[in-house]
Amino acid sequence: MIARMLAVLALAGLTSTSVAAEGPKSFRVDYSVSILGLNIARSSFESTIEPRTFSVSGTVASSGIARIFDQTEGTAEVRGNFGDDGAQGNRFLLNYTSGKKKKSTEIAFSKGTVTRALNTPARKPDPKVWVPVKKADLVSVADPLSASLVKASGLRDVCDRTIKVFDGEMRMDLRLSYVDTGTAETRGYSGQTVTCRARFVPIGGYKGDHKSIAFLKNKSKILISFAPLGTTGVYAPIKVSATTEIGTLVVNARRFEAISQ
Incomplete structure (x- = not known):
């Protein structure tokens, strides 16, 4: 269970991309995951975005004290x-x-509907x-990577939605609501942010x-x-925090930048 939750948390909502106006564009994003201030995981992804298609690939690994357990x-x-x-994945593949x-998850979609898991x-x-x-x-859902791409007309509109996620086993909703706007700075990005509260709703x-x-559901x-x-009109997570039974889990973007234009 720990391994699966780690993989999902490091993947769900943790990829940054944009819709290119013309020609492919590539991006690199690195994240760290910590709990009680202790680093427990890291992830790194590269994305290639074209006007109508996208691809994302990367790695995730436990780190720090988590590797002991x-x-x-x-x-x-x-x-x-x-x-x-927004983004509709055609085929999602996780090997870890x-x-x-050794474990793996493969999900195939057709226009947002799961055809195989x-x-x-x-x-x-x-x-x-x-x-x-x-x-x-399993209709109108997204895999953990594709679910991170949010199209919106402005900052406030980002939170006006429910993100429906299927990770190959668990189906969950993240029901977003607006909290406030602010700023953030990390390698490759300095500017405005919008913070949403996410209500976790397990479906099956x-x-x-x-x-x-x-x-997660009640507290x-x-x-x-x-x-x-x-x-581009596309928004991606730059920070995530969630209280758990043992402390607050925090996911921070250490790098959030375009590597080719």
Whole structure:
């Protein structure tokens, strides 16, 4: 469970890209993940964006004190298209190793609808406590990488939405609401941000009696700060914080820049 949550947190909402007006553009974004001030993970992604298509690939790994308890390393990639509602992945692939166990997740989509989801090794959840994912829940959803791309007419409008995410097993909503605007500065970016409160709503694909899920749903305070990517009308997370049962988890962008134009 720790490995899966680490992989999702380091991937969900953690890629920055923009819609190019013409020709491909490439971007690099690096993130660090910490809890109680202790570094536990890092991720690095490169994105190539064209007028109607995009691709993202990168790595994620546990680091610092987390490697003592759970050594996780992995790669992720997605290719897709831009639609009216943002990025729509066509194929998402995650491969990672937790300790000595190798795991993978592959999700195929057709216009935002999941057509196939394969986890290796396959899980056999207890049907007595498992909340299943219904077929209707897999329509108009995004993988963790594509879900990070937000099209909006302005800063305030970024928070006026629900982000529907499917990670290959769990289906969840992040219902955003406006908090405030501010500024941020990191390598490659200095400028305005908008902060949204995110309400975590589990839909299916989880143990109904899981204490961590219940805490995220009922007690956690989740804040996501988005930054504009040039004048593209696309916004991406630059900071995420979420309270957990053991402390506040923080994801910070250490690098957020274009590497080719």
